[in-house]
Amino acid sequence: MKAIRYHAYGPPDVISLEETAKPDLADDGVLVRVRAASVNPGDWHLLRGDPYIFRAVSGLTRPKAHGLGADLAGIVEAVGKDVSRFAPGDEVYGCAPGSFAEYVAVPESGPLSGKPAGFTFEQAAAVPxxxxxxxxxxxxxxxxxxxxxxxxxxxxxxxxxxxxxxxxxxxxxxxxxxxxxxxxxxxxxxxxxxxxxxxxxxxxxxxxxxxxxxxxxxxxxxxxxxxxxxxxxxxxxxxxxxxxxxxxxxxxxxxxxNLFVRHRLPTFVTHENADDLAVLRELAEAGKLTPVIERTHPLSEVPEAIAHVERGHAKGKVVITV
The missing domain is CATH 3.40.50.720 (NAD(P)-binding Rossmann-like Domain)
Incomplete structure (x- = not known):
């Protein structure tokens, strides 16, 4: 399959489009043929290894993982023998590391849900x-x-x-x-x-x-x-x-x-999960949630897409078509 890869921290021009093996399918896994993905600020933070404190997890001098992208929408290609929630042909959306690729594998229990009815793959990929x-x-x-x-x-x-x-x-x-x-x-x-x-x-x-x-x-x-x-x-x-x-x-x-004032100043980290994807799907199908997509790029133009988001003035979402 074709996939976006990076092997060193740096600007978008260190990204390459490579031929690589399809991900292995575990017994509880769902193989998705990606039709669209979207760019998030986390993509350029990972690409640059910035802030440096994150490199304690992602790799001190070089990235441990070489894929980019987190959001996706696509069609289930195959499922593992223990999977019951999805079947080949299902249209889905959700999150998986390395989604700037033609295929990704997601655990059945992971952040994956049915695509909102009436949404294009591009619209669905903009959401997660x-x-x-x-x-x-x-x-x-x-x-x-x-x-x-x-x-x-x-x-x-x-x-x-x-x-x-x-x-x-x-x-x-x-x-x-x-x-x-x-x-x-x-x-x-x-x-x-x-x-x-x-x-x-x-x-x-x-x-x-x-x-x-x-x-x-x-x-x-x-x-x-x-x-x-x-x-x-x-x-x-x-x-x-x-x-x-x-x-x-x-x-x-x-x-x-937060310990000393009446105001609430909670910190939080997003927890991607299937339940909230289902909530968002219901809101989308009720007409209460519509993604704003500023532009789309093919997989080969991921460097330009990430550079645009990194500049900080993207309007709504930037989507990658696969």
Whole structure:
């Protein structure tokens, strides 16, 4: 099969499209013929080995794993002898390491679910990681309830576009923060209010929010706490802060501060799972969740796609067709 591979940390030009063996199929495995995959910030972090602290897991000087990509949508090609939840021919979507490839193998118990009816493979592939991040942040960590007010910083990005829609589905009053060129997009997703950050500082509007989901990390935590209600929740979801400190330093700081203030400052890591993929499928089929896809690239153009996402101004999702 054809697959994207990298054998050293570095910029997108270290990526190559190679011929390699199909993944082995375990007794509890599902072999998926990938039709589409999507790019996430984690792809370029893995590619560059940045922040360096992550290399303790991914490999100190060279990557231990050579594939990239996490999200996918496709058709089940074959299943192991112990699999009962899927059958060849099923259309599925979910997560698997190395999804920038023609085939991936996923355990039956892994993050895999039936593709939303009516979605193209490209639309389905745009959903898994970003939408699960938004869902788990708002539902589980933010404990968002109907009637509450939520602000989404970075509302036009991959996670932000899903967060706006999910917050509306949960019955919240939503304010989205984005650049001027994306104001109408964010409003079309259901945002009740949109702040153009080039014209207005969202931390100085005088409005208060029950939940702030920060996908950008471009303001001090103290500034973001200022716009929270007395017992409001600040959710940090950004890798900003420096190569060595990065997201780890900000998480540690929030964890310590959380011990001494009334505001809730929980940290979280997305847990990809089949149950939440089923929840998202139901919302999609009910018309409450639609991915925003800025552009698509063929498998051979993964380096360009990752470079575009790394620059930080992608609108919604960038999808790879396979």
């Amino acid at each position: 990681t970003s939408a699960q991040t938004a869902l788990q942040a708002l539902r589980d960590k933010g404990r968002l309830a109907p009637g509450q007010r939520v602000l989404v910083n970075g509302a036009a990005g991959g996670i932000g576009t899903f967060a706006v829609q999910l917050a509306k589905a949960f019955g919240a009053e939503v304010t989205g923060v984005c650049g001027g060129g994306n104001v109408e997009l964010v409003r079309s997703l259901g945002a009740d209010h949109v702040i153009d950050y080039t014209k207005e500082d969202f931390t100085r509007t005088g409005h208060r929010y029950d939940v702030v989901l920060d996908n950008v990390g471009n303001r001090r935590v103290a500034d973001c706490r200022r716009i929270l209600t007395p017992t409001g929740t600040y959710l940090h979801n950004s890798g900003s802060g420096g190569r060595w400190v990065g997201v780890i330093g900000r998480i540690v700081g929030l964890s310590v501060l």
